[in-house]
Amino acid sequence: MKRSQKEAEDSARKITRRSMIMGGFMLLTGGILAARMRYLQVERADDFRLLAEENRIRIDLLPPARGLIYDRYGQLLADNEQNYTVVMVRENVEDVDAVLDRLSHIINIDMASLNRAREDMMARAPHVRVTLADRLSWDEFASVAVNAPALPGITPEVGLSRIYPFGADFAHVVGYVGPVSDYYLESTGDTDPILQTPDFQVGRYAVEARMEQDLRGEAGNLWVEVNSAGRVMRELDREAPVPGGDLQLTIDTGLQNYAQARLGNESASAVVMEVETGEVLALASSPSYDPNLFVRGISVAEYSSLTENPYRPLASKTVQGLYPPGSTFKMVTALAGLEAGVIEPEETITCNGFVELGTRRFHCWRRGGHGRMNMVDGLSQSCDVYYYDLAQRVGIEAIAAMARRLGLGMRHDLPLSGVASGLIPSREWKLANRGSEWVVGDTLNASIGQGLVLSSPLELAVMTSRLATGRQILPQLVRTLNGVNRRMDSFAEMDIPAAHLDVIRQGMWSVTNFRRGTAFGARVTEEGYEIAGKTGTSQVRNITAAEREAGVTANEDLPWERRDHALFVGYAPVENPRYAVSVVVEHGGGGSAVAAPIARDLLLRAMYGELPPLSAYPVGLRREIEEMHDNMDLLPLEILRSTGRVRA
């Protein structure tokens, strides 16, 4: 519109003034913005720099390599092998099922385990790494890596996994590792953060479990730069993990292997020890199982076949099994008698086949009786009546005390699972646990290792070592940890007069070397390798008077679980004892027929360090022994000799 000059000037002046005001306001705002920048970028720069670092840096744990386990000669019993796995994080995956479906076409995986892994993954937080499959072949591993673009969220990884090269031979000694369960975390209270990483394995049984803290090592740290989705951009720093300590056990792989094979399919166990050092050379329990099954994840069918087996393969009978020691206990009663001075070694007791106590009859195993018996005879022919008589003179307190001095009724805490303590009963114990008074009959039963007395094969082997050396031997299973000695070096004397022990040893010698000894059939004929021992046949049932009237049923005719346990304890060589053995064959029958030959073979194998020559056996047995050895599935010698991998 047309304006006058004055109007135009007014307008311009107004606009200039207002635009100056607006410009001033803009400048002020600019000042505020600059001040804010200065505040954020200069004054608080350090705070924000720290926050930015926290944003981008993630610390990952590096699992340590688990310590290795060797035998006494450096044979590897538990190794770590490379394990190719497939791990998945579902966080950024749109269609999990499609990815899993593609994966199942690439690798060989059964749908059941894939579905299990899927459920596990869906149940956890989206960023948690879950293992879908492990123990892939190299080809499978490579094809997963090649197909990575089609498999979002999935990464092939290489981890370490435990492997037990000797399988079932060491299931009861070395044990096995397994995944960390919620129960494990609760029961151990272990808060090591490494336990939270997927696939981390902890010892679940035997040495692996009991030496867990030594074997585990310490986790390392990996500082990585990540983006907002958690994807690793690059590695910033690394603190290497500290590998776990290497263990050297006292076990002799060759002997252990032989012992497991010798026990065969019986429900049996055997312990071989060095008498002087207490070092356990073999801890065999059969039947056994492959511990590698547990590492890989045992199937329900496999597991139930183990739990439902009446021979209880999962039980480590050497330390968990408690049996009435039977006649192997008689050395205890005899020593107690000598110590109490109630009997002389040459003093004889007449056995008529039974002892009458009030209205009850206590029978000797030999119905017709043994006649006149001195102490050595009483041991070699295992006369029960001799000990019934002796027991009445000594009393239960002295017998129990002697049993404890010999290492019975106490828990020898080897690093194994479920180590049980035997039972040496007393008056107080019976009153407290059975609610009845101790009667003389109990003493009589206890004197021949029956009734309430219970021992584990390990305790019996310790007892035998103590009898052979006269010292308070304690069993040892770990030689070294990372090259540092973990054994006990010396053992105190037991303060049992040598003369007393000599009588016992003479009795034990005659068991296997005297023609009328109960285990004469299991003698060794090679000079310098002779063995001494004691048989035991322990009843697991009461023979009623009615049964006795009708004639005692032959053991073989009874159902398996009611048959007698066969036991044998022994040591060798007789002149200069080096090895002690205890053998228990559950419901095996007689100690002399079943347990003694096994004990003899184990002692010979220990003494020779290899398969014993046939010359060690009585002529009549050699063909049978040869055949047995031919049929045994033993480790080849070249494997047993290929040792020397111990790290000092």
Add this chain to the structure above:
Amino acid sequence: MSYLEYTQKATPTGLRKVLYLNWALILLLTAVACVGFLMLYSVAGGSMRPWAGPQMQRFTLGLTAMMIVAFTPIWFWRNVSALAYGLSLILLLMVEFFGTVGMGAQRWIDLGFMRLQPSELTKITVVMLLAAYYDWLDIRKVSRPLYVLIPVAIILLPTFLTFIQPDLGTALLILVGGAAVMFCAGVHWAYFAAVIASAGGIVTAVFASRGTAWQLLQDYQYRRIDTFLDPSSDPLGAGYHITQSQIALGSGGWTGRGFMQGTQIRGDFLPEAQTDFIFPTLAEEFGFVGAASLLGLYLLILLFCIVTAIQTKDRFSSLVTLGVTATFFLYFAINMSMVMGLVPVVGVPLPLVSYGGSAMLVLMAAFGLVQSAHVHRPR
């Protein structure tokens, strides 16, 4: 003054206009755009694609548009301003019915070769129409209530249409940009005081209405306000943008982490880094020095525009220039305040730096108006 009274002889014609362009302003605009290219290249992890390359093409297109607008006499623009306003209103109505749904709001029309955001266009057409209105209006009537109501209606109509899209940021820009033109045209103080006072009342009402049936804002808009007031209340959720943005800014320090070295960008911690949150990227990589320099460039652009506005004696030219200046100022002031946690997060890009076609083109065309005013000013 109308164009008839211009001293025609003093006005350059033809290609001679090139000599009369405000070259300093062009240089400053190009400098700011180059900062944008650099940052878009960095955000893409050292690549021209997908942002830096297209942004350069758009800037070239924008420069061309600016030249065309600049070479066209300013009185032509005054004469078509009503038409332009009407056209932009029609386009705004069209997005209501035919708009493509993007980012949860109907904001653009697909023209085939580009997506046009009518709301961007509206910012300028409102300014143009208001300037033309006050050029037409007798100066003495400027503050009369009836003649105040007319521009208020001109402003509120597109503001409302943009607001219901919903695009709070652009609505705010249109509203305040228009108010700035009214202010410069000389509308009485009392009106502004009254509006600011009632705005306080409205804010109170907005908060009071929350959760009731007559709730005035969308839920997400309330949440933005919540997280603005306390970003740490939800650091991984809605407050994530503000928190990460301030971390990026703050961790830049004095001189920054260096070009392409920003960890917040490299790690994708900063969302929308190529558009609304490009300033923290610059601040992280070039520090306080870089951020303050960009602010300095912006303030210089404002200065040159205001000088142009004062120099020209034509009322329309002055008011259009001041309107463009105010809009440009609001752009960067709101964006910077938002990423620095001074105001709630509203979707306002950093002008000439953020990736975006419509905004770049419209802004350059608007600066074309400023140039045209400069070239065709009465001498």
